[in-house]
């Protein structure tokens with residue numbers, strides 16, 4: 575079959591790499607893709623939110639299945655767009671419709687969903703400009719620190735952790751009355767702080783059946799020892815050593831099953847990935863957030879460990895018989911080190927030539943912010959490359975991914991050398 579993959583990051587490079595290995599994949603197109611995805615298929619320049627443009631790509635290339643990488647087109651309703659179009663409606667889209675994507679697109683929606691289905695999560699309340707006064711009262715009652723979340727998509731920046739009630743009041747005012755995160759913060763979820771270690775669990779579902787994919791942990795801060803500014807993600811490890819069988823069973827029973835059943839009960843169709851962001855609080859899982867897509871850079875580590883044919887699994891999602899498909903996961907450990915541009919996550923350098931990729935020995939190089947300029951591979955984004963190594967043990971995987979990252983060079987390049995060290 576011919577497949578169209580939407581997106582342009584490290585996640586999509588990993589998807590393209592994995593999809594292209596399937597004997598079921600005839601032609602792979604990636605829109606817009608990057609210099610790395612071009613190794614596995616044909617890049618087509620478009621915006622992931624240009625639905626009319628995507629329609630033309632699908633029709634011109636006899637696409638049989640569309641896999642949506644990032645959240646934005648899902649939250650904006652790309653799947654609904656396909657279903658409403660005579661020519662597109664029979665072409666399966668992997669990724670939920672607008673309503674299901676609200677699990678990520680609205681923190682208020684997802685918190686209410688958790689409450690309705692008894693899914694363990696931090697206590698919270700949602701406030702608007704009209705109810706800000708009540709918000710102030712609530713801030714004084716929930717204990718410190720206080721978590722404030724912009725309701726809508728805010729490019730990963732909409733969560734604030736405030737150390738004092740006064741700071742939280744000030745932020746609440748800015749979010750609600752000064753549109754600190756634009757329209758996204760016209761509603762704010764005020765939430766109790768959860769103490770614990772974070773990890774993510776990924777689920778693939780056809781809306782009825784589900785498969786639990788490998789767990790992963792990502793490293794969000796720019797600096798070693800988890801310091802400094804937040805980024806899109808500086809590295810990942812899969813599996814997460816502390817997420818043992820017992821813990822994952824709790825996740826499945828308390829979170830995954832109620833989530834799938836909840837969607838069914840509420841007649842919310844959902845075909846795609848569910849990213850479950852968790853806090854391990856003394857051995858018990860609590861929800862932090864849902865995302866309606868895979869994580870980046872978690873996907874790079876997770877897909878390296880999936881031995882089964884991903885196209886076959888996605889076909890199971892499309893056909894509603896995911897239960898008949900086989901999911902084999904490697905026992906090995908995958909570690910991803912993200913190489914970023916100088917200056918990132920602030921203003922960063924661009925158009926720097928990347929050399930040395932051919933010297934990488936035992937890792938997979940997934941491109942993120944790269945493009946081809948004639949023969950040269952150049953940097954275009956903040957996150958430039960993701961270097962993933964799959965090894966028998968965590969220490970070797972960390973060492974190999976880091977050593978291989980060191981073999982690559984571009985002006986201003988930076989990566990963390992301590993990814994996963996907290997887990998050793």
Ligand code: AMP
Nearest residue numbers: 696721730733765766767768851862863
């Ligand atoms: P989110 O955008 O929901 O992923 O939140 C961003 C980050 O804020 C998470 O990855 C956590 O590190 C942190 N966070 C969010 N909610 C909470 C919470 N209730 N308690 C502690 N940390 C949180």
Ligand code: GLY
Nearest residue numbers: 792807869870871
């Ligand atoms: N790595 C976190 C995310 O993809 O949202």
